[in-house]
Amino acid sequence: MGKFTEKLGSIDRRIIFTVIALSVIIPLAVRLELPIPISPGPSTDMFDAVEALPAGSVVLLSFDYDPSTMPELQPMAVALTQHLMRKDIKIVSMALWPMGVSLGNEALISVSDSLGREEYVDWVNLGYKTGGGVLIVRMGSNIKSVFPEDYNGNSVDDMPIMQHISKLGDFDMIISLSAGDPGVPAWVMMAGDRYNIPIGGGCTAVSAPQFYPYLGTGQLIGLLGGLKGAADYETMVRIDQVDPPPGTAIPGMAAQSVAHLVIMLFIILGNISYLAGKKKKGGVK
């Protein structure tokens, strides 16, 4: 028994990798779906804030991520776009990250096509510009000087959606889906605090803890943290829909559940071995 517990501590990492891979692949392959319990928190705050916007409001949606964080952030982009478009809220999108433009466009086009919304009337993608925080400050005084054309090269002056938008203060809300810097903090500091615009955010699970101070002060009205935040939002958006479109966050939660359990199991095994080794040496007091 003693040797067995000691050996537990030296499991080959290839075994760990294989078990983790299986714990992700199997739930996805068998389409295991677990119920997503919604409890009050930053995700529900985010949903409620969007829900409270009247039809015809204009929201700036910033896709500040790249494909590496797409599994967590793209489901948020799709669910948020669905929610906004279903409520007849107009979306002006942009990106502080160059590769976020195409990912955002993908979400906007797919949801717009499914709901019959019209580009330039109900939504527009302004594209990417470099500059991060400085870009946001410039947008605070004049958006059209920063983005004279949209992603497709069309003049923003000719677009119905941009007729009443000239600066950041004209937006009813800004939502940043962020994988790092520039992202949520830049929007909070440069737009929310300076121009008093409600800011919502979405981020990877690993960066969610650092944004909680902004939630505590009200500088962020809500936050979707990682795949859990995306799954929460997908669930809330689907509640009153008869035939909701398939999302990717909810099926992903089953795989994440099993993977978390497996990682916890490995940590427990490692600690059993550690404590057994310590006891053998007479180190446990």
Added chain:
Amino acid sequence: MRLFVPLTITFVAGIVMILQFFVPATQSMGESLQEWYMIVASFAIFIGAANLIQVHVHRIRFKGRNWKYSPVTIVGFSVMILTGLIFGIEKGTPFNFLFLEMVAPMSATMFSLLAFFVASAAFRAFRASNWRATLLLISAFVVMLGRVPIGAMIWDRIPLISEWIMKCPNMAGQRAVMIGAAMGMVATSLRMIFGIERSYLGGAD
């Protein structure tokens, strides 16, 4: 002179950017500097691309370490640039296809590899060696369970406890880090504006 010019530019730019918050007359100067920043930052992208090509061509020419991967980088870079310039970047173009079907899954795969390393590292290093480490371990377990549906299936209060950990102890720690970092940033910025901190000049002092 080599020192005087960059230090003067830094001083003037830094002071103008601070003054524009308090003196309306300097606001337009601040806006001009912001536009300059965006133009300079755009040029940095071209410099980055040129540097990437230069590094990999040099590596191939002198058969440097792992040089066999460099042609892949150059070919991938060239294909993306050419397809974007020739066919455009809109939906349905070859560029968009390559981006969504190759770049996106490959990037996501690289990031996903973290799960394997996190699992292996947690197994080897996450030990209940003392009461503080044990507390951290218990908190981690609660947050990990609270972030997945299975946590609520085990006990419906786990997500609430997880949220409390995030909202109270985590927030307190994050605030301390944030305030400390902000004060450090202010101090470093002032040192740079007044020419005390010169490391950004590349060692010229």
